[in-house]
Amino acid sequence: MAEILEEVTKTQHQVRLDRLAQVAVNVGLGLAAGQELVITASLDSVELVRAITREAYKAGATLVTTLFSDDEATLLRYQYAPDASFDRAAGWLQDGLANAYRAGSARLAVAGGDPSLLAQQDAKKVARANVAFSVASRPALELITTHVINWTIVASATPAWAHAMFPNDAPDEAMEKLWNAIFAASRVLDDGAVENWRAHDAQLQARAAYLNGKRYSALHYTGPGTDLTIGLADDHLWLGGGTVAGNGLHCIPNMPTEEVFTTPHCQRASGYVAASKPLSYQGTLISDIRVKFENGRIVEAKSGTGQQVLRSLIGTDEGAARLGEVALVPHSSPISKSGLLFFNTLFDENAASHIALGQAYSSCLRDGHHMSKAELAAHGANESLIHVDWMIGSAEMNVNGVSVDGSEELIMKLGEWV
Amino acid sequence: MAEILEEVTKTQHQVRLDRLAQVAVNVGLGLAAGQELVITASLDSVELVRAITREAYKAGATLVTTLFSDDEATLLRYQYAPDASFDRAAGWLQDGLANAYRAGSARLAVAGGDPSLLAQQDAKKVARANVAFSVASRPALELITTHVINWTIVASATPAWAHAMFPNDAPDEAMEKLWNAIFAASRVLDDGAVENWRAHDAQLQARAAYLNGKRYSALHYTGPGTDLTIGLADDHLWLGGGTVAGNGLHCIPNMPTEEVFTTPHCQRASGYVAASKPLSYQGTLISDIRVKFENGRIVEAKSGTGQQVLRSLIGTDEGAARLGEVALVPHSSPISKSGLLFFNTLFDENAASHIALGQAYSSCLRDGHHMSKAELAAHGANESLIHVDWMIGSAEMNVNGVSVDGSEELIMKLGEWV
Numbered sequence: 151m152a153e154i155l156e157e158v159t160k161t162q163h164q165v166r167l168d169r170l171a172q173v174a175v176n177v178g179l180g181l182a183a184g185q186e187l188v189i190t191a192s193l194d195s196v197e198l199v200r201a202i203t204r205e206a207y208k209a210g211a212t213l214v215t216t217l218f219s220d221d222e223a224t225l226l227r228y229q230y231a232p233d234a235s236f237d238r239a240a241g242w243l244q245d246g247l248a249n250a251y252r253a254g255s256a257r258l259a260v261a262g263g264d265p266s267l268l269a270q271q272d273a274k275k276v277a278r279a280n281v282a283f284s285v286a287s288r289p290a291l292e293l294i295t296t297h298v299i300n301w302t303i304v305a306s307a308t309p310a311w312a313h314a315m316f317p318n319d320a321p322d323e324a325m326e327k328l329w330n331a332i333f334a335a336s337r338v339l340d341d342g343a344v345e346n347w348r349a350h351d352a353q354l355q356a357r358a359a360y361l362n363g364k365r366y367s368a369l370h371y372t373g374p375g376t377d378l379t380i381g382l383a384d385d386h387l388w389l390g391g392g393t394v395a396g397n398g399l400h401c402i403p404n405m406p407t408e409e410v411f412t413t414p415h416c417q418r419a420s421g422y423v424a425a426s427k428p429l430s431y432q433g434t435l436i437s438d439i440r441v442k443f444e445n446g447r448i449v450e451a452k453s454g455t456g457q458q459v460l461r462s463l464i465g466t467d468e469g470a471a472r473l474g475e476v477a478l479v480p481h482s483s484p485i486s487k488s489g490l491l492f493f494n495t496l497f498d499e500n501a502a503s504h505i506a507l508g509q510a511y512s513s514c515l516r517d518g519h520h521m522s523k524a525e526l527a528a529h530g531a532n533e534s535l536i537h538v539d540w541m542i543g544s545a546e547m548n549v550n551g552v553s554v555d556g557s558e559e560l561i562m563k564l565g566e567w568v
Numbered sequence: 569m570a571e572i573l574e575e576v577t578k579t580q581h582q583v584r585l586d587r588l589a590q591v592a593v594n595v596g597l598g599l600a601a602g603q604e605l606v607i608t609a610s611l612d613s614v615e616l617v618r619a620i621t622r623e624a625y626k627a628g629a630t631l632v633t634t635l636f637s638d639d640e641a642t643l644l645r646y647q648y649a650p651d652a653s654f655d656r657a658a659g660w661l662q663d664g665l666a667n668a669y670r671a672g673s674a675r676l677a678v679a680g681g682d683p684s685l686l687a688q689q690d691a692k693k694v695a696r697a698n699v700a701f702s703v704a705s706r707p708a709l710e711l712i713t714t715h716v717i718n719w720t721i722v723a724s725a726t727p728a729w730a731h732a733m734f735p736n737d738a739p740d741e742a743m744e745k746l747w748n749a750i751f752a753a754s755r756v757l758d759d760g761a762v763e764n765w766r767a768h769d770a771q772l773q774a775r776a777a778y779l780n781g782k783r784y785s786a787l788h789y790t791g792p793g794t795d796l797t798i799g800l801a802d803d804h805l806w807l808g809g810g811t812v813a814g815n816g817l818h819c820i821p822n823m824p825t826e827e828v829f830t831t832p833h834c835q836r837a838s839g840y841v842a843a844s845k846p847l848s849y850q851g852t853l854i855s856d857i858r859v860k861f862e863n864g865r866i867v868e869a870k871s872g873t874g875q876q877v878l879r880s881l882i883g884t885d886e887g888a889a890r891l892g893e894v895a896l897v898p899h900s901s902p903i904s905k906s907g908l909l910f911f912n913t914l915f916d917e918n919a920a921s922h923i924a925l926g927q928a929y930s931s932c933l934r935d936g937h938h939m940s941k942a943e944l945a946a947h948g949a950n951e952s953l954i955h956v957d958w959m960i961g962s963a964e965m966n967v968n969g970v971s972v973d974g975s976e977e978l979i980m981k982l983g984e985w986v
Contacts, residue, residue, distance in 0.1 A: 203641045207648035213656045218636040230625035238631045246664025
């Protein structure tokens, strides 16, 4: 009886929060009874973390452990720590995580940090800390990116993120708007969210299978400010929606997800392209990006704001001026329809078709996981320290598939699947 | 200038919180520049954790990592997790901690949980979960208890703890009362707290050195309801205040600390004793404990409330009915003067002279760390799964030191050092 009364008196916010938790655990993670679960989240996400913890135990998790991060503590480090700090990372903790994954634990990340947390900090220290963290977390990250375990990422509203998106609203109103945007984008507004997610997943997988059947050699994008042909990598593989992890469990690594994506050939892009949305990169907003490619490489790059940051980004290494991902997203996706810029890749990359500078995914090549670096390069897969998505799709964008014989057929018209 | 203004506008609460953090880092931990620091704390302690993080970075910490625990998540486990959960613990995390300590990290625990968090949960599940956690955390705990690294425990007020202590006050008022009690007990009410702590530490060490010089064979307690003689272990060692850890750093493991303590001979207690304060044990209050010892073993045990829990505690194993610690605390200690029962051993054991049932500390024997189990037992050191302190000291208690020849001399009179 107490349970029933509790259900009745839940607010709509609580209902949707619980639904997001159910979808995250049962569809996103595909958690199996008897699995452990590790969650990473910011302190501000504790409400969603508790809902996920409850759903995970209901689904049979033997133990749920959450590693909370604290933005305030991160800032205190930049403010007070000795210089040597910025070459350090908690390797003992990352090794522990890798051991948890090897022992069968699932992994859920709650996204939602302050998008400009480090914008005012010394960029060199930020870069050094990122490198130290990357090195320390590599063993754990590899078990995730190669899908040895089932994992997912979902988002929680946080005050700093809400303020970044809705700076003119009172804190409570901004939080409510962001939560509603997350619920809509994550497809948990209504009853039947678990079934709807399974159908959505099946549709993305069917779309990827269709494109894999076509074996296009390139994509040809046309629209305002854009006439770009991007060659696809040899043996490229389109992916979309969920995946079966090495432990046999079906998971959907990103929630929301609206994209099908593959690996371009890093030597074969040519033409020009205009971004359809600004890019938020480490606290800097880069607007009106216009870029020209020759032989896969950027030879001209301009922007409205953030031109210096854009050039520095492209100059990171040789691969940073080349493409590592192409992704197709219909203009009618819930995130696109919201008209919001989230300052968060998990959302913004699912608002529009996009391309990414930098590192390619070996999972987007047939047998890519078993290829050496030299084999990956021979197939056209790009290599770089960065991987930065930016939006080029819009309601005015057409995309043609280009066959090996040079013939073209329309696959997206005015931003929608044909 | 901004810094100065900030200092000026700090509330008294903030000043004392920062002072507690300074004392914890610089005296409690004795943190060395270049050390990492691992903090464990409940989510409710984030205010103190941030102050400690700042002080640690100021003192030269290269990295501060806090592992937050969430009482709500713990309760969700008891509410929803499958039965198998209660034999599990996050071994990967405990092993990670042990690796951090081996690599030189210091360790700070923030105490302050809900004293009756698990009081309503299935006692068998609680016991199983405790056993699983004890097994998993043993390697990390051994590096702490054998003082390989520098470590300390300090307390933060939390709403649940404040409510337990001040159930008739509004939440804000209860929190303020608890914070003030913690600040007073932790000796950070006034300026000069770091110097005062060093002086206090020196005094405790001098007291322990004095008692070590005496080589008493027993202590004889007399007071209302008490006439008890407790034999001291062969080669017993009195300890008090700080210690030099294996890494050469001076730390004070408990803040507050008011006690000097040593290991009794577990075969040599005889007489009767009445507790001077109730014992809060896993959510149950055991009042008016009266116990009779023969040959070191409890032969009669009575209490007002909680008699069943007391008997079950004593019956845990053979060593649970024998003594593992004797500690002397003057009745004039700040905690005793507060007149408060904290439901937290860190405080309550420093309010009055006390004895503990169960496991003895090998550190309270000369060369104890190098002794085998058999050697420890031969010296009279007790062995048990439990270690539970209870208060026997009061303003009416006298304590005599008994020499090998049977002669007695007064060392505490009416609760105070002679």
